[in-house]
């Protein structure tokens with residue numbers, strides 16, 4: 001599948017990048033811009049509604065040439081094509097990776113084991129649309145005959161973060177008469193705070209779980225059902241107030257949800273890639289089927305771009321390569337995503353799972369330890385808030401933190417007069433990119449009459465790389481484009497690092513240990529002699545605090 005099996009850090013392309021990094025160091029962005037006045041326009045790309053400025057990176061044409069040579073040598077395009085063909089590139093689980101089929105037009109053909117999966121995708125989308133319309137119109141009634149006013153999605157990880165993020169992002173497109181809420185944490189406080197003011201007769205629970213075995217989700221769903229029954233008092237109420245989204249019909253039935261009210265997806269959709277599957281049902285109810293289709297079309301636009309655009313204009317490829325440049329050659333440990341949009345307040349949380357669960361790996365696809373850096377720590381919160389908190393470190397700290405700055409030209413219409421604040425928001429976005437890149441020299445500081453003793457403290461070294469992503473407005477399609485851009489970026493990086501981006505075995509150990517520990521917390525007599533000293537002491541302290 002890959003063009004060669006040589007370890008990536010042993011390839012001539014990797015060595016050439018090392019050498020290039022040694023020679024280039026951290027080229028001063030001030031000089032790069034001075035010597036190429038056109039750089040700001042030359043190092044910019046457009047795809048769909050997105051304008052991507054990558055001119056403020058510590059790169060030259062030669063850097064890009066070498067990075068693209070690495071991608072070519074590692075067979076990124078071949079692996080991409082294998083993914084699009086439905087081959088089982090998730091090698092450790094023997095699965096295809098086909099979230100891209102979820103957003104394919106009706107007439108596409110994508111086969112898994114000789115079967116075209118696109119008709120099934122559209123059958124589920126149609127079923128979701130019919131259901132969403134019934135809920136939105138009030139035709140779907142609760143047990144006592146009232147229409148639904150609140151939809152509560154119960155899920156965690158990929159069955160929570162996507163719809164929660166997208167619901168926040170697309171709030172202006174939602175039917176404000178129906179609210180969506182999201183419950184994920186096994187801490188009972190999450191469910192409590194989300195249902196305490198609700199009328200069960202007007203509440204619909206969507207139990208979302210790919211496996212339908214995730215302990216948090218099943219626990220919360222069981223508690224939600226108990227609450228509903230204690231209020232409505234009749235077992236037959238459940239069918240009016242609970243639907244499921246899952247790949248596991250058997251477990252759904254076992255839980256007591258009629259599989260007629262189940263919305264299906266498939267094992268070739270990873271949890272963190274599932275917001276555009278039936279996992280998006282709460283979002284579809286909120287924004288309506290047409291807007292949801294626009295959302296999917298946004299993803300599809302990027303998929304097609306990724307599949308067909310030449311390397312030098314291929315945005316996900318470029319973003320993936322830039323990440324590798326910092327991660328592996330500049331020793332950057334983290335990557336900040338800083339959206340200048342309050343509606344994207346959950347976007348970085350979402351990307352944390354997408355990126356860190358995909359590429360937080362340290363063995364290759366063949367199971368050999370890597371000797372290069374893989375996925376970065378992804379973090380960030382919306383601007384301008386972060387500016388008054390941690391940007392200090394971005395500007396003057398000792399760490400290199402490459403960042404994405406994301407903004408939209410047009411404020412949402414319903415802001416009315418508040419839209420006047422938008423220029424100030426965007427001025428901040430642009431200013432931060434400027435300050436991070438070009439800094440402020442000691443001479444410039446001194447020239448302002450700053451006392452000499454303060455000059456070093458008030459100097460900004462600059463040369464902190466950023467990508468700026470600008471779009472007209474945050475529509476469903478634009479959100480889909482943004483998500484797909486990061487999905488495919490993550491793919492590119494996984495392909496180059498030679499890791500499997502589509503499994504997540506690293507989450508299993510903690511789950512298994514928690515299952516074993518729970519009974520030891522409750523029974524004072526439970527034997528703790530099998531535990532390590534630290535855990536045993538914590539368990540004892542906990543029991544004492546709980547009077548057990």
Ligand SMILES: O=P(O)(O)OC[C@H]1O[C@H](O)[C@H](O)[C@@H](O)[C@@H]1O
Pocket residue numbers: 156157158159208209210211212213214217271272357504507
């Ligand atoms: O959808 P579920 O099967 O309930 O899984 C929910 C989440 O939990 C797992 O532990 C994985 O780490 C995630 O990738 C997944 O999205």
